[in-house]
């Protein structure tokens with residue numbers, strides 16, 4: 001729950017337009033990267049205000065029980081969708097806390113229709129909620145989560161990530177472009 005002093009989130013003036021595909025923030029990301037064979041390959045789009053939508057189809061590699069998605073994978077999908085709100089706020093943030101409810105089992109082959117919105121901002125603390133529905137964008141809720149993200153600087157990654165991957169990312173012009181987009185924040 002956001003504290004009493006929290007304010008409404010503000011859509012960044014240069015945020016992608018509603019409906020625009022956001023693309024991967026890192027090609028090796030388990031959530032959205034194209035280069036992760038068993039990743040979620042989650043594709044997120046900008047929504048109205050400070051919101052996003054995303055889809056993820058459960059693959060056999062994502063099973064927990066026979067024919068059912070692993071709960072941790074579903075939480076990863078919620079986390080990734082919430083993280084994509086960064087593109088709308090133009091702020092780099094990492095998950096500090098994520099509380100999830102599993103409401104319905106999600107079979108392999110099902111597409112999870114996700115939506116997330118930022119509910120409040122309090123300094124570096126960013127609050128958000130997400131749901132995942134099955135059977136269609138208006139289908140029943142299968143999973144949901146409330147989260148607190150904390151704004152960080154780029155050195156959160158460069159100081160803590162394994163040097164091999166950091167060096168590879170910093171020498172990839174596409175990756176540097178993504179990082180730069182978040183550095184200017186009026």
Ligand SMILES: CCCCC/C=C\C/C=C\C/C=C\C/C=C\CCCC(=O)SCCNC(=O)CCNC(=O)[C@H](O)C(C)(C)COP(=O)(O)OP(=O)(O)OC[C@H]1O[C@@H](n2cnc3c(N)ncnc32)[C@H](O)[C@@H]1OP(=O)(O)O
Pocket residue numbers: 025026031079080081082083084085086087092093094095096097123124125148150152154157158166169170175178179182
């Ligand atoms: C060159 C390569 C660049 C690559 C990246 C480039 C660009 C990225 C761009 C876009 C991103 C787009 C999409 C991202 C999509 C998905 C990603 C998924 C997100 C994740 O999957 S990300 C991984 C999991 N995540 C972590 O790996 C975090 C580990 N963690 C920490 O790194 C620290 O823990 C941190 C930074 C969270 C805080 O540390 P800190 O020292 O900076 O700040 P501090 O502790 O003071 O907290 C400040 C205020 O938050 C409150 N607070 C903190 N944690 C709380 C909790 N759990 N519950 C309640 N309140 C909490 C405090 O109570 C205080 O509140 P107050 O100010 O009121 O006192």
